[in-house]
């Protein structure tokens with residue numbers, strides 16, 4: 294039966310905020326969004342939420358639940374040393390037992406659910422570790438493949454041939470060219486999203502430019518260097534473009550080290566961009582040119598990345614960080630990043646907006662006259678209830 298929800302504000306994201314608004318829901322889908330006055334005569338059953346905001350749930354476009362046991366806070370401070378951070382990460386992954394990893398991943402899921410996230414892209418290397426579910430929280434899992442040497446790439450290709458997960462690749466600097474091509478081709482066959490870390494650190498740029506630097510030394514140290522990799526001598530985005538890996542189902546995560554030409558390539562191919570500002574801040578890799586991205590016509594979405602590179606996994610905090618580092622970006626644009634842009638980037642248009650046929654709604658307590666600024670800028674703890 295249809296129910297009319299009323300609140301002092303409705304923030305549909307896909308249209309302007311409505312004061313004293315209403316949302317009609319029937320069988321888990323939104324039927325209509327309007328002022329409460331326009332809807333009230335039609336529907337007898339009403340839930341009045343009172344002072345606060347009805348809005349779509351948040352969309353976290355990039356995390357690694359299986360790294361939830363590697364807490365960033367209080368440990369190693371990388372200050373731009375990406376390779377040092379990866380070294381620490383591998384060491385801690387080798388120690389912790391699977392039960393602890395699964396329990397920490399579960400805790401992260403519960404925290405995200407409680408703060409109003411209802412759609413997540415989760416990247417992992419072991420599909421068996423984090424298969425827990427929470428009703429009402431949609432988790433898209435991608436099994437990440439990597440390996441720069443021929444041998445590693447062949448092993449990963451066999452993994453892909455024998456498994457069933459949606460697959461993706463780690464990054465242009467860590468994945469053999471043939472494997473990149475093969476995984477992207479399999480994604481295209483089934484119209485699947487292809488998330489890939491792109492242009493995160495200066496070390497990555499150096500490695501793709503010259504085949505040298507911290508990453509070269511690190512791969513040699515791990516015994517993974519077999520001379521099969523030839524540096525393309527260009528930027529990470531240009532490399533992906535030259536391999537024909539960019540399209541509207543490729544989600545380039547981070548995009549810190551990008552110039553205007555890279556942004557044009559991303560725009561031209563309709564590629565998606567996911568920003569992880571909390572992670573960039575912690576790792577000290579720099580910050581992406583978000584205003585230039587917006588000017589180039591890109592519509593970035595947001596991700597928390599994992600607890601290994603971000604002290605807190607909160608989409609509210611990611612919005613606050615965008616506002617902190619880019620104070621000229623309007624609240625409505627930031628809110629779009631955390632909702633609608635994310636839903637579209639993940640190929641789930643029923644999320645990220647309040648409009649007919651959509652299927653996601655949360656309620657956030659609020660008394661005031663500027664709900665957009667409260668949601669995107671205000672660092673106060675948000676009190677969230679879930680409705681759809």
Ligand SMILES: [Zn+2]
Pocket residue numbers: 355356357490546598599
């Ligand atoms: Zn990541």
